[in-house]
Amino acid sequence: MTHLPRTSARALTVLALLAATVAACSPHADPGAAPATDGSGHDVGVELFQWTWDAVAAECTDELGPAGYAWVLTSPPQEHVRGEQWWTAYQPVSYRVESRLGTREQYTAMVATCHGAGVEVWADAVVNHMTGTSTSTDVPGTGWAGSAYEHYAYPGLYDDADFHHCGLTPDDDIHDYDDAAQVQTCELVNLADLATDTPHVRDTVTAYLTDLLSLGVDGFRIDAAKHLPPADVAAIVAGLPDGTGIVQEVIRGSGEPVTPEQYTANGKVFEFAWGRDVEAVLAGSPDLALDLGSGAGYLPSDDAVVFVDNHDTERNGSTLSYRDGATYVLANVLMLAGTYGTPTVYSGYAFDDTDLGPAQDADGRVLDVTCGDAPGPDADLADDDWVCQHRWAAIAGMVGWRAVVGDAPVVDRWSQSDAVALGRGERGLVVVNAGDDELVTTLTTSLPDGRYCDVLASGCAEVTVHDGTVDVRVPPHTAQAWDVAARP
Template sequence: MTHARTTRSRRRQAGRAVAAMAAAGLTAAGLVATATPASSEPSSAAEEPAAAADVAHGDVILTMFQWTWTAVAEECASTIGPAGIDAVQVSPPQEHIQGAAWWTSYQPVSYQIESKLGTREEFEAMVDACGEAGVGVVADAVINHTTGADQGAGTGVAGTSFAVDDFPGVPYTAADFNDCRENIANYGDRDEVQNCRLVSLQDLRTGSPDVQDKIAGYLNDLLDLGVQGFRIDAAKHMPAEDLAAIKAKLSDPDVYWVQEAIGAGGEPIQPSEYVGSGDVHEFDYARQLKNAFGGQLAGLRGVADGKLPSDQAGVFVTNHDTERNGETLTYKDGDAYRLATVFMLAFPYGSPSLYTGYTFDDKDAGAPGATATSVPDADCDGGAWSCIQRDPAVAGMVRFHHAVQGTDLTDWWDDGGDRIAFGRGDAGFVALNNGDGEAEHTYTTSLPAGEYTNVAAGEGAAATYTVAADGTFTATVPANSAVALLPAGADG
């Protein structure tokens, strides 16, 4: 284990070294040019099997919604690894019902690693390819339920038959599901939320040791394939103690673990219940970003107030659910979405998750070209996929995030409205302008005197700035843009 972790660390460092060498390219407008990843192993280790980078709290994770395993593998090598992104979160890999809609991926019928996104062999090849690029893989784990009772009987994408209360591919029978056979109607009732059906999805009896063993067997299979973490779908609908018991049965009980536990005022189940077994996604953070970037930024100084502790919070600007229900910013918000992502990567709170999906008008629509049993590879050149990992400002801010890791918030400034700035100790400084016009200001920082590179620069923005001996510098920040300073030549 020690040698494997050392190997993974070298791979991650190699990926970040490539990012540093490409830093000048990240300050140009347009998409990041793809690059061939540098060799991450000395010749003596060339024959070792690929091993993904260890995923830890604080790392940058890119959620690749409905990307095929083949496309993820290619993107890890060409863009994600060189950009310094630590891990990718992939869509659920288990067998599911047939159908072109995206949500079919969230209706399991067996725990085979066979889905419309690819085969088991392609999944394993993806994990290996991403590992060679210094990128870990986090799998979206759907373990609260199977497919919906409204589906009746049918056949999954890999040919496994199923019926209500009968899933021979696992196997699950009636005894493996909770006794409540009604849909959740009252979110103020803890028992109903955690033991009844979420929109008809058949609710597993996760308190049963037998069910826990079957779920843990599935997750252990993914760990054996090299997966480095899990996003636990619908965690709120399972008691926290059930999830802790499942995690304790894993071959690596310390694996990265982030849970979807959506908090709402007045409800009995709160996200804080789940921090005992891992991180929890902080939905209120994303909601506050939408409010701020649609109004005024000055209030973001207190964005962490009243939320989960930073070392237990997973943060995001959008995810596959919230971009469809209007709860958060999305790619459709253009510059505001981009700036909110810059802020998330710069501000010292939580573990940031980026998001790349596809454009849509129908919220149920599957990925472009999806059929009942397959999805074409993502194409970042045609405009149908959002591909945020190729945005130069975002890629530059990943570099910023790593360079300032572990430093405190300093030197906050705002104009009371749409313009803010803050430092990360003596390591970096960022200024954001969410207004319609450019803004010039002289900022006071804790940075040492010297030359600095704007890693968030886009078209029309200056690439370098000089910080004076008193820690000040003057910048004109273009409308709907940002300046993020790192020492010139720093590798992030």
């Protein structure tokens, strides 16, 4: 099975779109330069957490395609329990593509629109479990689209025999993450744990994923993959067509028996260690961020999908988040500048209560996103305001920069205690100043001599490369970047 990033007919269309975009828009305005022609720089994903299908479609056309994003991860599209909290979307009631984010028809139209903008669509697939209940007894309920359910009964899908009742703990919940059997057969916070080791459950889950593929979906994030044995994931994805993208959520825990490495035969895996470690690195020496992933405790680069934060980690505080402002921006810049893993940008909404769901109407439907005129790290946000990190100038600018430099090697690496610079072949240069003082220095660069625009700034903040050097002035807690497609 082939996994992201992959070059296909669609990828070639994307490259043509990007080439046209950078030729037409400032600061990428040099018609003689274009993104890397082999597609190697077109790999960045973005999670648009709890965005409606209509909003995702509009964003693909207006922002994601032009910025150079390769794929968008949508929130789970299946029917779920009712409730205002964000996590209701992660409690499936049926596999109908009907949710508070939109209808099946809207999802299908969104996929087609994103493809037209050169952006692949990946769906968050909740396949480890169904619903949870607030008591130890089954409480009948009705899902978003009207399907009846109980904790261990989903008419037409599953009955009690299709669930694990692990018997390893008093309440059948996971209590000890050092016990692999608990992690993979007991219930995650009382969520009814599917017996994915049985043919009926495997076939039913595969049929759901196949249905999403019929709508044009390109790949899946396997939610809570850590709580399925690797062999169960393998059996489910084996029934999908070659070329289906797979990335698995396997949270790395120190010394735990279930590890991300056990899942790489099924597809890529999120490397949580990168997001956790980059925060500490930025507080010390940002240069070390470029080495994250090279030591023990990390997946090989080709198997890893990396991120600064996601919808879980921004709530549990294990990584940086939008609240960290400039530091959060610099972490994203370093992730996009480096060569480790496949990078994913996150975009959500503001909250004080970690259970808070997205803004909804009186019937519980999520409202379409409004990003505002100038989203950025200094925005004054109230609960449920959309943060729109993927549009922030430095983050979106680095996505385009990465598309231009492709897989060019790291060159001209320079650092001091609180700053780092690196080039990527003869195609790009980036400098990060994490210090409290302005950085004024002369850097060696492999960029061809000439004038360049900072792609992280509005308009064209210009520098000149002469005899392989460039003078830079970088304000504290900011970054600047230049590439061969951004000329005044």
